[in-house]
Amino acid sequence: MARSYLFIPGDVPRMLQNMDVFEADAVIVDFEDAIATHTKDEARDLTRAFITKHHENLPDIYVRVNAVEHDDFMRDIDALFGLDITGIVLPKADTHALKRYRETFEKKGEHPLHLIALIETPRACLDMLAIADYPLVRALMLGGEDLTSALATARTNARTEIATARGLMVLAAAAAGIDSIDTPYPVVDHPEGLQADIAQSVAFGFSAKACIHPNHVDAVNRAFTPSQAAVDEARRILAMHEKTGSTRFSLDGNMIDKPIIERAKNVIKQAGIHGRDLP
Amino acid sequence: MKPYKDIAHLFDDLGIRHGASLSFHHHLRNGDAVQNLVLDEVKRRNLKALDLYPSAVFPVHTTLLSLLKAGHIKRLTTNYLNGPVADYFATHGTPDMLRMQSHGGRARAIIEGDNAIDVAFIAAPAVDREGNATGLEGPAACGSLGYAMEDVKHASTVVLITDTLVDRLDGAQIIGADVDHVLLVNSIGDATGILSGTLSLTRDPIGVKIARTAMRLLDALDVVNDGFSFQSGAGGISLRVVDMLHEKMKRDHIRASFFSGGITAYHVTMLESGLVETLYDVQCFDLEAVASLKRNANHIAISADRYANPRNDARVIATLDCVILGATEIDTDFNVNVTTDSHNTIIGGSGGHSDTAEDAGLSIIVTPLIKGRIPVIKDRVTTITTPGSTIDVLITERGVAVNPARSDIQTRLDKAGFSTTSITDLMRTAHALCGVPATTARQVNPVGFVESRHGKRLDTLYTKE
Amino acid sequence: MKTIVVGSLESSDCLITLQPADKTTIDIESVVYDAYGKRIRHVIERVLSAHQLTRVHVRCQDKGALDYAIEARLETAIKRHKEVNHGA
Incomplete structure (x- = not known):
């Protein structure tokens, strides 16, 4: 049961090779938003080389691949073949994307990797129970920033704009018996804001929280460890x-x-x- | 006391000759104008075979460099040096030309006559008609004058150099009775140059991890209690520890007895919020510290003797509970180097490193295990600044190692369930990631030596490879 | 014939520049040259020979990258080189 999921850009050696230092229970190596289109190949080669060569004592590793409709999705999946990773974070997850994901592996005659479904569209929010019930899905994760954009609203300090999605996610995950991972706090250096946001994650009943910066991990781990x-x-x-x-x-x-x-x-x-x- | 206005007259009257021993303090750090001003006169007079005692040397000290190049310096004794002068020694030094002391060692050597100083030139931010002086007033106010105090007491002749004469000073740091002459100049320097180090707490996640581990270690050893005393270096990781300490003390209502050493804004905030009773300030590391020294009665300027002289039983650090220090290199015997890099390049020096490591009840080294692919742990450090027998714990981002000599600490950590490893295992971890570095620096031509605070030779310095 | 550039000059990374050439040449500039220069050259030679590349100029501007990172940067460069320069 991981408490913290730390995003690490897939093309930054200093972050990759220190993934075990930051005390996150799990890391999510990012091939998607953190990586520019023309360096996706660099991220894939670097991540593959690192995990192949330095596989000892690493935390649980997930990779956020590009969305299924993206050309890079297949290249991402191919690059991860045979690597010792825990699973995939699938962006823009909805029932359609999950089907495409499964079919991709079936066509190749391979076992699909387990998934964390990243919920970041209004439709996905309303389909969360179906997504959570999908056999490959091990956890739901909220993508608060993309969802806020899709709702054409702005981020507030109280995070009112994602409150409904948070509540629905915790319910859907609990109903399906899987984990719920709250959206990361998006500001790097604002400890008070971070604490307040983590307190919300805990209060909503999430089982874990994503982090966009290593310096957020300790506070998340503490909050999700019983006192x-x-x-x-x-x-x-x-x-x-x-x-x-x-x-x-x-x-x-x-x-x-x-x-x-x-x-x-x-x-x-x-x-x-x-x-x-x-x- | 009638002030001189012309340094040439002063030199004539003092009869400074070849072979003179002259001292300076470094409180204005890289903003100091006094050493150049005095050495310019030395240069004009073509004086040779000089024996110099600046408490530290910074890149601003360019006249010293030209005197070195001209071959006019016989020996330089200092506690810390970097920049072009340091490079000169590492490339052109001759045996025993450079002698590196610690802050406490310098105080001891001056008092005992090891450092026999003919004339001490003291940059004094404000001076009154009686020759009383303070670091708290004037345009170049630098706060504590801690490293100048033994020079004032023990040099044959004491010259204050100032840009600010006032009628009368209350609570002077230097007493007129100890002063022989005053020289009035346009400017003794730029106090903003005090901030020549990198004085901000680290945001680098690896540094933050190390600081957090240090805090957990302090918790496991139950160090942070009412009345505890603490010192740290001014490195980014050390300052992050201070910041975390601040949070903890505020949360748990803990009050420290004293913080000592170089003082920064971070320390001042804790003093003013009542989290620490007293600051013992041998050197102000920023202008907030200077301002605090002026307004806070329990922020106390102390001399290097009072701070760290090993022969002074009342020295502040004799009762220090814990010190947190950095390292450029550390070896498997816990010897620490902060004097040179692995190419024999001189990059600093002990300052108070070896003093506090020896005296503190718990001395902790915080450093990344790997710096730009180079493992920080060596079989043998390039230069011993601080002997391993005085270092208790090494904290890196990939683990904590306790000096086997401190089985008491090891036992307490084990009992607290705090996990540790051995320093050789940490070195192996680094090698597994980086590969074993090829050893490069040969040590052939000596250029000087490191002296322990007690006056014994600790290690030799060599020309750079 | 295009020049390929992969990686960065950030700490712990390296910038690999790959160009077709008459024969294989390797230039290494590294902040840790004394300690790891030989090793870096060895990694580059090994990757080139695994791809049987003999006529390229490789420049490695290294900021303390570990072996895996140098290897990966060069791998990416070689893949791009093969695509762009038709296996030249």
Whole structure:
């Protein structure tokens, strides 16, 4: 269960070769928006060479390929063949794009790689449950900037313009039993804004958040790691649950029931995965 | 005290001759005009075999370069040098011509007579009629005059050089009774040249990662508590640590007893928000620090002796809990080099590096493991600035190594679940990424040496390859 | 016959310039030449020989790129060269 997904441009050696340094649970090597059309080939060759040669101790690697209707989509897929990566981030994902994606692999007689569906169009927002239910899709990710443009509106500090999409995404992902990854905070050097935006991601119930800059990763990891207080509380609930053998009891005057016990188990699981070494 | 207005008269009256030993301080850093002004007169008089004691040398010091080229300098003793003068030594130096001390070592050597100074030329931003002087007033106010204080007390003759004469100064840093002469000039320099370093906290993600790791280490060792004391270099990563420390102290309501060393705006903010009780300032690193020294009673200018002289039991850094320092190279014995690069080029010097590493309860080196493909860890550093026996922990973006001599620290980190590796493993990690670098610099022709703060030879400097 | 340029002069990267020539020549300018110059030349020679390219001029302006990056930049350059210059 990754908390942070860090975007790294595919044609910058300094970023690629330090992908394991930035403490992101997963990285997304970008072949799409971060790469100019005439250097797409450079990004593909560089990324392939790096992962082939330095494959030890790397985080989970996803690659954001170009959209299915783009000429570079097939070249991207070909360049990734046989590489040890976790999956693909598919931009402009909708049911049509997912079908094209699957067919591409079927034609080649290959197993398609798992997907993170990047939801960045109004139609995709309204089709999210169908997308989340698609067998290859492992997570939904919100592309807040493109969506905002498509809505012909402007980004606000409160991110009101994407609030509905955020809510829908968390619901659709939960309904399909997959992860939901919130859109990255788009400003590099604005710690207060970053904190406020992360707080929203957590409050909406996302399971993780994307990052456009390595310096955002630590704050995201912290926010998506259960606090010591939450872990202690969960331990007490589970201890009482074991002691009483009941799924309905009172603790410090609060009624504890099944959903709360399930949530406590989740907290312990999350904390276990990510250690408690974060200050 | 009647001020001289003509440096030639002053030289006539002082009878400065061949072989004279002259000292200067570097508080105006790359904005200093005083050393050039004095050495121009030396040059006019064609004086030779000079023995010079500038506390540091910067690119602005061009007359020194021309005297070196003319062969008029017998020996130069300093704590830090870069730019053309440094290059001259590394290309044309002769054995023992350059002697590199630490800030504390220089203070000790002056007091004990190792550095015997005939005339100390002190750039003094403001001077009154009694010869009292301060660094806080005047157009070239540079704040603390810490590195000049031993020169003032122990040189045979003390000359203040100023561009600002006032009637009366209160709270002077230099007392008229210690001063022999005052020379009035148009300008002693440009205080904005104080900012000759790169004084901003790093935004580079690798530097930020290193700083964050340093903070986690401080947490694991439970260093940041009420009353703790701290010093850091002025490098970008160190300043990022200071910034993170600031956040933590504010959040957890922790108050430090003192910060020491070179003082910056970052330190001043913490002083003024009550997060640190006292700043012990041996050198102002920016103009905000200068302004603070003037307005804050608990921002205190101290001498190099009080700061770091190993023979002074009351030295500030004797009670320092933690220091964070940089490294150009570090070797598998934890020896650190901040004096030369791998080609023997002289790029700096100890300053307070070796002083604080030896005294602080916890001395931490923060550095990227790889700098432009070159691994920072070597089998053996090109030059030992600071002995490995005084370095406790190395922090890089790819791991933390504890000096095996500090098993106490290792044990505490293990208990806290803080993961570490060995310095040789870190070197291997670097080699796996970069390949093993070909060794290039041969060490054949000596040009000088590095002296420990106690006065012993630590290592030899050689001509550049 | 076109000149191909790949990569950048950013830190940890290199700029590879590839031109058809009468015989193979390699020019290396590197910020880490003393420590890694030989190694960089070796990487370039290996990639050229894997592609059996014998008549090109390669210029590598290196800012501390690791082997994989030099290799990848040269690979891209060779692919473009083969496309543009019809396998010359």
